[in-house]
Amino acid sequence: MEGKIKEWIKSFVRKYSELRSINFWREPVVGFADATSPFERLRKVIDNHLLPEEILEGARSVVVFFIPFTKEVVESNVKGKYASRLWATSYVETNRLISELANYVVGKLEARGYASLALPPTHNFDEVNLISDWSHKHVAYIAGLGTFGFHTMLITEKGCCGRLGSLITRAELKPGEPKKEEFCLHARGLECRMCVKKCAFGALKQNGLDKRKCYEICLENDRFFNDLPLTDVCGKCACGVPCSLRIPDDSR
Template structure:
């Protein structure tokens, strides 16, 4: 029996989500995807429900001033997403399906959720969001949405429920505008973002968790014109 996907999306929005999409879990088996696969955790997975909220402009525009306010606002987004995803997961299991929550991207636990060496998460939320047609990648390695650019926060629910899936809106990962812009490359305080598209996550991590004492940086989001 196929679940009512529209009803799940409406439930997410009712609980506070600003956007929601469903990715076909089979997309993680594409040869071009080199990250961890959700099938390794849930062999019978069919769908990945991606849920997101928009981060208010008021905490982004003053950066680098106001990093405590920026960080606290991000954590509030994390708390909101956890409640939304947990409610959806519980409802799916009440209907006889399996469901598990993916750690929220950029959560307050930071690298605890990821491999210590590679900083790679169990699954890529950004890739799931791209599969679900919610946006494309920026040069800053963040998901860029058409409505609010990278000023978002996401989580996902892994489930074996058969849902109607969405599809990528763009074939390419990286937004073409990034090549001529490169504002994020220039503003990064530790040079973690390169013009050729390579990214040094360890440099980003060390700056936030050592130099800033756990506060988030946010400068690549602050300068993004998208």
């Protein structure tokens, strides 16, 4: 079943791109998490994080996927104060893709007798505390898709530039495990923190991320792209850095 799910996801993204004649994405990375004990531990870190069972009674597994952006999309967002138009439109289109993809996989699983439920790709957080009740990043970490960078984004085998989505199912799937090795150069004890230098607004500093300031910048980008749907993005810290498109090696 795991192999089928991976192929459903990869095939859907490929066909979605072809039908719309757009080239925003590389092949997705897919993982699976057990719906029980890892999430009980996660709640100790994020108090209000929902358990899969609270969303779908009888939940057994969580499917999570990372849809990486192409090099062209990433490089378009390296320079300038505001996010590039390509980055902004990719964000909007990827959220649409994730919603359709997750619902497609849910349909395939339910056709095989497994009740399933898709989670929204974004905007499921408390705008006061800026804490989400369902973190795709942490789910992906639990499933072994990657590790956290100093910029707080998840670094996968295809880098950190992309979008995450997930869904819950009663199907019992073989879970992955969190990575034992760090993908972030700084976390490995090496000099880097290029993400700090790339943050044009000072939201990301040597002592960590100011989430409030980061969110304000994202909203400023939304106002800048007022002809697009909600575009609360930035991504400067993730573009033009060693982990943008891959796991950085020690030599960078």
